[in-house]
Amino acid sequence: MNWRAVVAIFTYEMKRFFRTLFQSLISPVISTVLYFIVFGAAIGSRITQIDGVSYGAFIVPGLIMLSILTQSISNASFGIYFPKFSGTIYEYLSAPVSALEMVLGFVGAAAAKSILIGLVILATSAFFVPVVILHPFWMILFLLLTAITFSLFGFIIGLWADGFEKLQIIPLLVITPLTFLGGSFYSIHVLPEFWQNVSLFNPVVYLISGFRWSFYEISDVSLSVSLGMTFVFLCICLTAVAWIFRTGYRLKS
């Protein structure tokens, strides 16, 4: 293993994050505050408790997941797309760096950044609502698995994209709707049965459900199903990345 290269890529990506610290951290904090004002104070005050948890507290895991998903994808996709766009990808491809090492560097950094943002949102939330984490181990596990899985997914988008429009299109048209419809702000049990069944095709439902369970022991699907589905998405992304590197798709002509 070329660990020096892994650390170099990881450090380079993290430096990029800290160079734009204001944009990287302040922006999600402001978004979270706005969500709490709109959904917590304005609308949430009219909603009764959900499974014994106040609406404001109920949406905290969903808000964190919303950020983790979008940030993981955008950080990882931009991280690998930018060298392709600027041409500096030649250096990664001509260096003694394996596919695994590149993934560890880029995806590791993207996941680390989104976890940092997730933790900042968690801390911000604590100012607005009483946040309880009943199962910290499971919370950290879901946080890690989700950040890694969606960073891998973002990495795939970054490799696939051949323009800035394509870089944005999947997060905007697919991920954001899936996240909003995946139970970030509600329990899918409040939906009519038909839409509950439709929701089960949404992978984000399982991530948010498992993550919310780790906070309040309330979930839309069982913990084992959430965990199993999360691993399935992780395996799908890993397989796709392995295929990309084996074939050189969009990396090598």
Added chain:
Amino acid sequence: MTSIIQIQNLSKTYNTGFHALKDISLDIKRGEIFALLGPNGAGKTTLISVICGIVNKSSGAVLVDGHDNVTDFRATRKMIGLVPQELHLSFFETVWDTIKFSRKLFGKPDDDAYLEKILQQLSLLDKKHSKIGTLSGGMKRRVLIAKALSHEPTVLFLDEPTAGVDVELRKDMWNVVRGLRDNGVTIILTTHYIEEAEEMADRVGVISKGAMILVEDKTALMKKMGQKKLTLTLEKPLVALPKKLAKFNLQLLNNGSEISYAYDVSKGKPDIAGLLADVQAAKIGYSDIHTAQNSLEDIFMGLVKQ
């Protein structure tokens, strides 16, 4: 001299169906400067990219110091430094950060003294902490060379190293390249500037339409294929050449004010003494005499037109 790079029956066909490399076999000798010449789209950059691992080959093999560049990519890539044709750099980084990054990417431990030595050699030391975006084009190209040298490669590929670089800087670059060769680095350069190959290369390869049409020692090539021309500037213009001089196959140029005698050194010794004697016997006075040899450019143009 042993080979450091062996290219065996290498072919590359892109997904578009474009056959960029056609069954290329080539040996690069350890410690030489090899110039790869060819017109645009001939396959120079594709060949370099396949050797460096940036482009997948379709068939054939590339061995670097005996290691296959696909199955043993770590060993081959550690030995190779690449200076790309375009200025592919992260403009927000400093010179120092980017060369340190390159060294780590190749798995080498920190060695600030070595990196500073490279910057010194490339006249970049005073720009160490400058952002790359603030540097001139020539400086950026030097940064690319510094990056390529940061991991102490034994083989250096320079893809059009002096494209868009002014004459003075180009000569500086040539000195840098010669210095590297003196330190044992094997150098393969592609260039559009024939004078660059003529000035620096030990051997020349000409690639055209994806095929290697010639590989030859530069001096031997110029000697073997070089036509020479002797020109006499006449004191008085001639209307026509005297019949006496017909055996020399001369040309009357510039409204009869010059006589040109073309000869091929590879076809035996030219009869210059006989020509001058016959010119004198014909009572043709001349005020100047000079010879010129075909340049590598003339040879190159002749080859790619075939």
